[in-house]
Amino acid sequence: MPLSTSVLSEVAVRAAAQLDESDEFIDRLATYGGIAIGHLEALYGDREHFEDALLDIFDVAIDAAGARSEELHRRDRAREANPRWYQSPDLVGAWVYVDRFSGDLPGLVDRLDYLAELGVSYLHAMPLFARPDGANDGGYAVSDYRKIHPPLGTMADLEKVAAALHDRGMSLAVDFVFNHTASDHPWAIGASKGRVADQECYFTFETEEETRVYQPWLRAIFPDEKPGSFIFDGTMERWVWSTFHNYQWDLNYRNPETFRRMLGEMLYLANRGVDVLRLDAVPFIWKEAGTTCEGLPQAHQIIKAFNALVRIAAPGMVFKSEAIVHPDEVRSYFGDDMPAGRECELAYHALLMVELWEALATGYTHLLRRSMEAHFAIPHRGAWVNYVRSHDDIGWGFADEDAFALGIDPGLHRSFLTATYAGTAAGSFARGTPFQVNPVTGDARISGTTASLAGLERALLHADEAAIELAVRRILLIHGIAIATPGIPLLNLGDELGTLNDPSYLYDPLLAADSRWIHRAPFDWRRAERRHQDGTIEARLHGGIARMVRMRARFPALGGGRRYRPLDVGNDRVYAAVVGEEELVVLGNFSAERHLVELGGFFTDVLAEEPIHERCVLEPYALRWLVPE
Numbered sequence: 001m002p003l004s005t006s007v008l009s010e011v012a013v014r015a016a017a018q019l020d021e022s023d024e025f026i027d028r029l030a031t032y033g034g035i036a037i038g039h040l041e042a043l044y045g046d047r048e049h050f051e052d053a054l055l056d057i058f059d060v061a062i063d064a065a066g067a068r069s070e071e072l073h074r075r076d077r078a079r080e081a082n083p084r085w086y087q088s089p090d091l092v093g094a095w096v097y098v099d100r101f102s103g104d105l106p107g108l109v110d111r112l113d114y115l116a117e118l119g120v121s122y123l124h125a126m127p128l129f130a131r132p133d134g135a136n137d138g139g140y141a142v143s144d145y146r147k148i149h150p151p152l153g154t155m156a157d158l159e160k161v162a163a164a165l166h167d168r169g170m171s172l173a174v175d176f177v178f179n180h181t182a183s184d185h186p187w188a189i190g191a192s193k194g195r196v197a198d199q200e201c202y203f204t205f206e207t208e209e210e211t212r213v214y215q216p217w218l219r220a221i222f223p224d225e226k227p228g229s230f231i232f233d234g235t236m237e238r239w240v241w242s243t244f245h246n247y248q249w250d251l252n253y254r255n256p257e258t259f260r261r262m263l264g265e266m267l268y269l270a271n272r273g274v275d276v277l278r279l280d281a282v283p284f285i286w287k288e289a290g291t292t293c294e295g296l297p298q299a300h301q302i303i304k305a306f307n308a309l310v311r312i313a314a315p316g317m318v319f320k321s322e323a324i325v326h327p328d329e330v331r332s333y334f335g336d337d338m339p340a341g342r343e344c345e346l347a348y349h350a351l352l353m354v355e356l357w358e359a360l361a362t363g364y365t366h367l368l369r370r371s372m373e374a375h376f377a378i379p380h381r382g383a384w385v386n387y388v389r390s391h392d393d394i395g396w397g398f399a400d401e402d403a404f405a406l407g408i409d410p411g412l413h414r415s416f417l418t419a420t421y422a423g424t425a426a427g428s429f430a431r432g433t434p435f436q437v438n439p440v441t442g443d444a445r446i447s448g449t450t451a452s453l454a455g456l457e458r459a460l461l462h463a464d465e466a467a468i469e470l471a472v473r474r475i476l477l478i479h480g481i482a483i484a485t486p487g488i489p490l491l492n493l494g495d496e497l498g499t500l501n502d503p504s505y506l507y508d509p510l511l512a513a514d515s516r517w518i519h520r521a522p523f524d525w526r527r528a529e530r531r532h533q534d535g536t537i538e539a540r541l542h543g544g545i546a547r548m549v550r551m552r553a554r555f556p557a558l559g560g561g562r563r564y565r566p567l568d569v570g571n572d573r574v575y576a577a578v579v580g581e582e583e584l585v586v587l588g589n590f591s592a593e594r595h596l597v598e599l600g601g602f603f604t605d606v607l608a609e610e611p612i613h614e615r616c617v618l619e620p621y622a623l624r625w626l627v628p629e
């Protein structure tokens with residue numbers, strides 16, 4: 001009997017003995033069990049006792065299904081009946097640091113009206129879990145996946161947040177930092193103390209020499225902190241792989257036990273009511289000597305195996321990938337449309353974000369257009385997550401080949417963009433701050449809030465009314481393009497109020513070295529009040545964004561999928577795109593001048609509520625959403 005058949009039969013027997021008769025676990029096992037085994041076999045098939053390892057992995061899935069609440073089982077069934085539920089045009093996301101938005105998790109429940117008012121139906125609560133006391137990368141160093149960072153509340157509070165969101169028809173997303181744990185996670189402490197089973201969950205080396213097999217190929221992510229990817233742990237007296245910060249230790253997925261443990265943590269979170277799991281730093285999870293250790297085939301296989309097991313034990317949950325790499329690599333984390341190729345259902349559309357800022361800096365849209373033409377298409381099942389600002393820096397991740405094809409030198413162009421947004425280039429409207437300037441490669445990234453990067457801070461500083469007007473338009477323009485792109489728009493809460501840079505992080509020794517805190521400002525509830533005062537910047541931004549959010553629900557083609565086509569309107573200052581079969585035509589003027597565009601045909605601008613015949617005028621930074629008549 002092939003291994004897969006015998007293991008699946010045994011799993012089915014165990015599941016039948018343990019789970020309720022009404023549980024569809026065994027039906028799902030029939031579809032996804034063989035797929036999970038196929039991927040796991042490719043990863044671990046040559047291991048001794050592989051069959052036992054497989055059974056242990058499936059036991060975790062059975063236990064999780066047994067522990068899942070009746071309410072979540074109902075949610076699973078509803079989503080299986082509507083498997084592309086996340087492709088609905090009325091799904092609009094927002095992300096927040098809970099402490100900076102509502103103080104804590106119980107406080108968040110009281111703030112849901114604000115989200116509802118903005119039309120938000122998907123909330124991404126930034127890292128929530130226990131973390132080291134000192135530096136912890138904003139919670140991206142996790143000390144315990146089953147414990148909430150105490151100032152934020154408890155796991156029971158998180159369940160209440162999930163239930164409150166679900167009651168309102170909203171979804172909850174949380175981070176799953178699965179490439180590394182904090183160096184004070186119990187497994188890491190066990191490893192430090194010499195516990196072999198724990199040590200095998202990380203990459204540790206006796207001598208620095210051994211790390212040199214890998215080091216020359218690896219990219220420095222935080223070059224400000226350390227040049228390489230390894231640190232020496234004095235307690236263990238061994239070298240440890242740490243791609244990111246010193247206190248973030250990379251997990252070793254070559255060990256099936258690491259996979260099993262992390263599946264347990266993942267399903268534990270699924271059972272708290274999480275709808276979307278943001279898979280952090282996905283490209284890094286598999287290492288192979290002589291490679292960059294990013295985006296290797298095995299990394300994809302691990303995600304596919306996780307996904308198949310989630311389909312069996314908690315099918316109401318989907319994955320969102322966070323990969324800040326070449327645009328085609330980013331796309332690859334969707335996998336394909338066959339059940340065995342299913343990887344992440346959602347992915348951050350970093351290219352769109354980068355290109356919106358690139359087009360604002362240059363006033364030209366040809367690289368934006370080419371980028372969307374070349375890299376937008378995704379599997380039928382996937383949906384892009386479209387955003388203008390995340391909690392991270394902006395790295396200029398357009399594809400070099402696209403730049404070359406347009407006669408742009410990618411290196412020089414990136415330096416220009418960094419100088420523009422750092423505010424040092426002549427004529428720049430922006431006030432940002434550089435992040436992780438790498439003197440070796442010349443690479444640099446940018447921090448700053450949407451409003452400060454779009455010119456609002458500088459304009460307010462100079463009390464320049466005309467410049468304020470342009471900044472407000474820039475903010476609405478890039479939001480309008482992101483909101484009118486198929487997928488899920490993800491708002492950075494605070495952007496709808498024009499939140500400016502917050503330099504106070506410089507006074508906190510734990511944060512001062514990380515300029516990303518400049519754009520993670522506390523949410524200003526007093527400023528939020530001004531959204532009701534006509535004529536204020538807050539009212540214009542909040543009103544404009546909320547209106548586009550509501551409007552988008554009218555266009556089914558915005559719900560996801562691939563039907564999106566940039567359009568050449570014969571003017572490089574204007575970006576144009578067609579959504580669906582001409583359901584919506586989006587036009588955006590990325591320059592500070594007025595432009596006339598010949599369209600041919602009759603349209604209604606649904607934002608301005610104005611008929612457009614044959615041609616239309618675009619004021620500086622104007623945005624139009626046109627519906628053919």
Ligand code: GLC
Pocket residue numbers: 137140141177244280281322391392
């Ligand atoms: C992701 C996060 C980033 C964090 C890194 C390490 O890129 O978005 O904030 O520093 O992972 O976990």
